[in-house]
Amino acid sequence: MVTSLNICSSNDTGVDSSRSVGEKEKAKELILVEWTDIISDDGWVVAEECHLPTFYSVGWLEYQDDKVLKISNTLDFDDALEEHKKREKPIGYSVTCFPMGCVTSIKNL
Numbered sequence: 001m002v003t004s005l006n007i008c009s010s011n012d013t014g015v016d017s018s019r020s021v022g023e024k025e026k027a028k029e030l031i032l033v034e035w036t037d038i039i040s041d042d043g044w045v046v047a048e049e050c051h052l053p054t055f056y057s058v059g060w061l062e063y064q065d066d067k068v069l070k071i072s073n074t075l076d077f078d079d080a081l082e083e084h085k086k087r088e089k090p091i092g093y094s095v096t097c098f099p100m101g102c103v104t105s106i107k108n109l
Helices: none
Strands: 030-036 054-064 068-076 091-099 103-108
Touching: 030 068, 054 091
Parallel strands: none
Antiparallel strands: 030 054, 030 103, 054 068, 068 091
16 A cells, blocks of 8 residues: 555645555655755855755655656556556656756655
């Protein structure tokens, strides 16, 4: 059974998001990605005042190699749009691609 993190609606009512996983469906890893972004300043800023921001993103691991990390933030277990009949389920949508050079850590959740 796959169960998501605690999900609450706007009035703090719990939402049941658990479901059984069939034979052809397998759970994807939910991960926390820490990454550093590139910043540029076109003003009169000296190097000592320019700092790289660190961000965090959560998603399901879609793909990773030595050049790129891809996560999705939405999973479709039923191919509701019927666009990917031959793809393994669940299908990940809303994908973020990170160059591995920007990723500073990956943590399984």
